[in-house]
Amino acid sequence: MTVPPEPPESSFLSGQTECGKTAHGPLRDFLRTETGSAAVLLTAALLALAWANIGPGSYASFWHTGLSVRVGSGEVALGLREWVNSGLMTLFFFVVGLEARREFDMGELRERRRVTLPVLAGLSGMAVPVAVYLAVNAGHASAQGWGTAMSTDTAFALGMLAIFGTRLPGSLRVFILSVSVVDDFVALAVIAFAYSKAVSVPALLTALGLFAVLLLVRRTLGMRIPALYAVLGVAIWVALLKSGVDPVVTGLAMGLLTYARPAERSDLEHASRLFRRFREQPTPELERTVRKGLASTLSPNERLQRMFHPWTSYVIVPLFALANAGITVSGDELAHAFTSPITLGILFGYVLGKPLGIIGAALLTTRVSRGRLKPPAGWGAVTAGGTLAGVGFTVSLLIATLAFDGDELAQAKVGILAAVACSFLVTWLVTRVIGALPKRARSRALLGTGQSIVDLSDSVDVRRDHVRGPLDAPVTLVEYGDFECPYCGLAEPVVRELLADFGDVRYVWRHLPLHDVHPNAQLAAEAAEAAALQDGYWEMHDLLLEHQGDLLPKDLLHYGEAIGLDIDRFRADLRAGAGSSHIAADLESADLSGVSGTPTFFVNGRRHHGAYDIASLSAAVRAARERAALTGAGRTA
Numbered sequence: 001m002t003v004p005p006e007p008p009e010s011s012f013l014s015g016q017t018e019c020g021k022t023a024h025g026p027l028r029d030f031l032r033t034e035t036g037s038a039a040v041l042l043t044a045a046l047l048a049l050a051w052a053n054i055g056p057g058s059y060a061s062f063w064h065t066g067l068s069v070r071v072g073s074g075e076v077a078l079g080l081r082e083w084v085n086s087g088l089m090t091l092f093f094f095v096v097g098l099e100a101r102r103e104f105d106m107g108e109l110r111e112r113r114r115v116t117l118p119v120l121a122g123l124s125g126m127a128v129p130v131a132v133y134l135a136v137n138a139g140h141a142s143a144q145g146w147g148t149a150m151s152t153d154t155a156f157a158l159g160m161l162a163i164f165g166t167r168l169p170g171s172l173r174v175f176i177l178s179v180s181v182v183d184d185f186v187a188l189a190v191i192a193f194a195y196s197k198a199v200s201v202p203a204l205l206t207a208l209g210l211f212a213v214l215l216l217v218r219r220t221l222g223m224r225i226p227a228l229y230a231v232l233g234v235a236i237w238v239a240l241l242k243s244g245v246d247p248v249v250t251g252l253a254m255g256l257l258t259y260a261r262p263a264e265r266s267d268l269e270h271a272s273r274l275f276r277r278f279r280e281q282p283t284p285e286l287e288r289t290v291r292k293g294l295a296s297t298l299s300p301n302e303r304l305q306r307m308f309h310p311w312t313s314y315v316i317v318p319l320f321a322l323a324n325a326g327i328t329v330s331g332d333e334l335a336h337a338f339t340s341p342i343t344l345g346i347l348f349g350y351v352l353g354k355p356l357g358i359i360g361a362a363l364l365t366t367r368v369s370r371g372r373l374k375p376p377a378g379w380g381a382v383t384a385g386g387t388l389a390g391v392g393f394t395v396s397l398l399i400a401t402l403a404f405d406g407d408e409l410a411q412a413k414v415g416i417l418a419a420v421a422c423s424f425l426v427t428w429l430v431t432r433v434i435g436a437l438p439k440r441a442r443s444r445a446l447l448g449t450g451q452s453i454v455d456l457s458d459s460v461d462v463r464r465d466h467v468r469g470p471l472d473a474p475v476t477l478v479e480y481g482d483f484e485c486p487y488c489g490l491a492e493p494v495v496r497e498l499l500a501d502f503g504d505v506r507y508v509w510r511h512l513p514l515h516d517v518h519p520n521a522q523l524a525a526e527a528a529e530a531a532a533l534q535d536g537y538w539e540m541h542d543l544l545l546e547h548q549g550d551l552l553p554k555d556l557l558h559y560g561e562a563i564g565l566d567i568d569r570f571r572a573d574l575r576a577g578a579g580s581s582h583i584a585a586d587l588e589s590a591d592l593s594g595v596s597g598t599p600t601f602f603v604n605g606r607r608h609h610g611a612y613d614i615a616s617l618s619a620a621v622r623a624a625r626e627r628a629a630l631t632g633a634g635r636t637a
Contacts, residue, residue, distance in 0.1 A: 041156065041393070044318035045325040045417070052326030059326050076238060084323045085398055088316045090237060090251035092394070093188060095312045096154075097255015098305050100181045105260040105301070106594075107174075114453070117373045118175065121361040122182025125389055126150040128357030129349035136345035145342060145403035147194060148412050149349030151187040151395035154180040157388045160424055164384075167431045169446050169623065171376040172385050179358060179389060187395045188249050195402040196245045203243035210236045211253065218257055223300040229254070246402070260301035262594040273516065317394055324397045325417070327410045337414040342404070346396070346415030351422045355386030380434040380445025387430055390423035392416055443626045454605035457592035460508050464582070466537050469499055469506035474628040475621050478508045478602040480590050483525060483544040484518035484551060485598045491612050492545045498617050505621055509541060510586040512598050520551035522583070527556040529579020530570055531563070539563040604628065 052059045068077035078086070104115075133149035157176055161168060214232045223229070233254050240247035277286055337343045362375050362382055375382045393416060400412040434445050456478060462471050479495065481488040499507055511528075513521035524544050531540035543559045544551065553574075560570040573579075593602070601608040601617070604624040610616050 039159065040314055040318045041159070041321055044321040045393075048322045048324070048326035049329065051322075053328055056328050063323050074238075076241065081323045081401075084316075084320050085401060086241065086247055087237075089320055089398065090248045091308055092251065092312045092316055092320075093184065093248050094251035094255045095305065095309050096181065096184045097252040098258055098260075098301050098308075099177070099255075100185075101256050101258055102260040102301050102305070103178065103181065106262060113373065116369075117362060117365050117375060118178035119182050120365050121358045122179045123186065124361030125152070125179060125354055125358040125386070126183060126186055128360070129353030132353035133345035133349040136348060137341045140341050142340075142342045142345075142404075142408060145400065145408070145412060147187070147190045147399040148342075148396050148403060148416070149346045149353070149392070150183075150190070151392055151399070152176075152180050152183045152354070152389040153391050153393035153395065154184075156391040156393050156420060160388055160391060160427065164427070164431055167435060168384055169377050169381055171447075172381045175376050175382070176385050176388060179385075183389075184252070184395065187399070188252050191246045191399060191402065192249050195399060199244045200242060203239050204245060207236050207239035207243060207245075210239060214254075214257070223258070226300075248398075258301045258304060259299060261299045262596065320394060320397070324401055325413065327413045333410070334414065337411045338418075340411040342408055342411040343415035343418070346392075346412060347418050347422065350390040350392050350419035351387075351426060354390040354392075354423075355383065355426075358386040358389055359383055375448060378443075378445045378448035380430070380437075380442075381448070384427050384430045384434070387423055387427040390426070391420050393420060444630055447623070447627045447630055455593060455607040456589075456602045456605040458589040459605070460506075464585075465508045465510070466532065466541070467506050467508055468538060470504065471506065473504045473506040475502070475505045475624045476508060476602075476604055477505055477617070477621065478510060480510050480512040480586070480593075480595045480598055480600045482512055482514050482518055482521045482598040483528070483541075484521040484548055485514065486548065488599045489545050489548050491599045492542075494612060494614050494617060497614050498621065501614075501618065502621055502625075504625065510589065511583045512587065512590045512595060512600070513583065514598060523553065523556065523574075524551045525583050526577060526579045527559070527574060529582050530573035531560065531565060533573055533578060534565050534569065536560075536563050536565050 048059075063081040064079045066077060066079055067083055068075055127150075129149045130146045133146050134143055137143040137146075154177065157180070158173060161173060161176065210232055214229070214236070217225075217228060217232070221228075233250060236253075237247040237250045240250060277289075359379075359382060363379075365373050366375075377385070396416050397413065400409060400416065404412050434442060437445060460467070460476055460478065477495070477498070479488075479491070481491075495507060499505060511525040513525045515522050528537055528540045528544060531537055540559060540563060543562065547555065547559070556574065557567065557571060560567050590596075590600075593607075599612065601612065603617075603620045604627070606624070608617070608620050
C-alpha cells in the first residue's frame with residue numbers, strides 16, 4: 001500500500017486508481033477477458049477443422065487416446081476428449097457460477113426486480129430455438145438432439161459485440177451476460193437430466209452427501225480453507241461421473257457458493273497497518289500475515305475469478321474447441337449437411353429462434369409490467385443482442401457430442417458453425433439499419449428509456465455539496481477524492497478539460513481522505529471546508545491539488561492568505577474542525593456507495609469503471625447526456 005510520490009502518466013491513463021490499485025471492476029475484467037479470448041477460440045476451431053481435414057485419422061485417434069488416474073483401488077479412465085469435455089470444462093462452468101454470484105451480490109442483478117426480465121428472456125431464448133429445432137426434425141429420430149440448438153456462447157457473443165465497437169451501447173454487454181447466465185444454468189440442467197447416462201443411485205447419493213458436507217463446511221468455516229473445498233469438489237466430480245450424471249454441474253454449483261463483496265475501506269486500512277509493521281520489522285512471520293491481510297481485502301469470488309478466468313478463456317475453452325470442432329469438409333458432405341434436418345434445425349433455431357425468443361420475451365415483460373421492467377438498452381440494441389445470442393458454440397458442441405455420433409455429429413457441427421457466421425451477418429445488418437436512423441431515433445433505439453441502476457447512495461444536494469458548473473446541468477460528475485492522492489492530482493486537469501469541452505456538465509467533489517496512507521489528507525480536507533465558510537472552497541481546492549506535497553498547517557495558512565481569506569477566522573475554524581461533520585458525511589456516503597479508494601467517479605449516479613483520461617470520461621458523459629435527454633434523468637444524480 002505504498003504511495004508513489006510521482007505516478008507515471010501511463011499508469012493513470014491505463015486506469016489505475018486508489019493510489020495504485022487497478023480501476024477495472026470485476027465485471028469489466030470479465031468482459032475484457034471474454035472478448036479477447038474470442039479470437040483464440042476462433043483460431044482453435046479453425047485449427048481443428050484444418051487438422052480433421054489434413055489428417056482425419058490422426059485427429060480422431062488422438063482425441064480417443066485413453067488416460068486413467070488411479071488412487072488406491074479407485075480409478076477414473078476416460079479418453080482425452082472426455083477429459084476435456086467433462087473434466088476441464090468443469091472449471092469453465094465454475095467461472096460461470098462465480099460471475100453469476102458476483103452479479104447477484106454486486107452487479108446489475110443485486111436489485112432483485114431486475115432479475116425477472118433476463119430470466120424470462122433467457123428461458124424464452126432457449127425454448128423458442130428448441131421449438132424451431134423440433135419443428136424441423138418432427139418425425140425424425142434426430143429430434144432427441146434438441147439441446148444442441150439452445151445455448152449461447154458468451155465468449156463468441158461478447159467477442160463479436162466488441163467488433164461492432166461504439167455502434168452498440170455498453171449496457172448491452174450486461175444484458176447479454178445476464179441472459180447468458182440463465183442460458184448456462186438451463187443448459188447444465190439439460191445436460192444433467194436429459195443427456196446423462198443411466199444413473200447409478202448409490203453414486204448419486206454419495207455426490208449429494210458430499211455436497212451437503214460442502215455446505216456445512218461453508219457455513220461453519222467460511223472460505224478460510226480453500227484446499228478443503230478443492231478436495232470436496234474433486235470428490236463430488238468423481239461421484240457424479242460414476243453416477244452417470246455429467247460432472248460439469250459441479251463447477252457451476254461451487255461457483256454459486258462463492259460470495260462476492262467490494263473491498264471495504266476498513267479492510268484496506270487494516271492491510272496498510274500490517275504492511276507498515278512489516279516495513280519496520282521484515283520477518284517471515286509478518287510477511288505471511290501481510291499476505292493474508294492483503295488477500296482478505298478481496299472477496300473469494302474476485303480472487304478465484306482472477307485466478308481461473310484467464311485459464312478457462314485462453315486455454316480450456318479453446319482446447320475444447322480443438323477437441324470437438326474438427327469435421328471433414330467436402331462439397332458433397334456440405335450439400336448433404338444442408339439438407340439434413342439436424343443442420344437446418346440448429347441453424348434456424350439459432351439464427352431465427354434465438355432473437356425471436358429473447359426480443360419477444362423482453363417486449364412481453366415490458367408490456368405486462370406496464371414499463372416497470374425494461375431492458376437496460378434500447379430496442380434496437382436488444383434486437384442486436386438477440387441476434388448476437390444466436391452464436392452457439394461451446395455448450396452446443398458439448399451437447400452435440402452427447403446427443404449424436406458419426407455422420408449426425410458432423411451435421412450438427414456444420415449447423416453450429418454456420419449459425420456463428422450467420423448470426424454475425426444478421427447482427428451487422430441490424431447495426432447498419434440502426435446507424436441509418438435519424439440521430440434522436442438512433443439514440444432511443446440504442447439507449448432506450450429504462451432507468452439504469454444507481455450506484456451512488458446519496459444524491460447530489462446543491463445546498464451542501466460543492467458544485468462547479470451549471471446547477472441544472474443534465475449530467476453530473478461526482479468524484480470522491482483525496483487532496484494528497486497523486487492520482488487525484490492527475491485527474492484534476494482532465495476534469496477541467498472535460499468541463500471546458502462540455503458546457504452542460506456539473507462537477508461535484510466529495511471528500512475521501514485516506515489517512516492511513518496520506519497523513520495530511522484529513523487536515524487538507526478540513527482546510528477546504530474552512531475556506532468554504534468564507535466562500536473560498538474552489539480556490540482552496542485548486543491550490544491543494546496543485547501543491548499536494550505541501551499540506552502542512554503552515555502551508556494551509558499560506559494558501560488561505562493567498563486567496564484572501566480572513567486568516568484569523570480561517571485559523572480558528574481549522575482548529576475547531578468546523579468542516580469535520582461535512583467530511584464525515586462524505587465518508588459515510590462513500591462507504592454506502594462501495595467506494596474504498598480515490599479517485600472514484602460517478603456519472604449521473606453510475607460508477608465509472610476504467611481509465612480517467614479525457615477520452616474515457618468524455619464518452620461516459622456523452623452517453624449519460626443522451627440517456628438524460630431521453631429519460632429526463634440526471635439532475636439529481
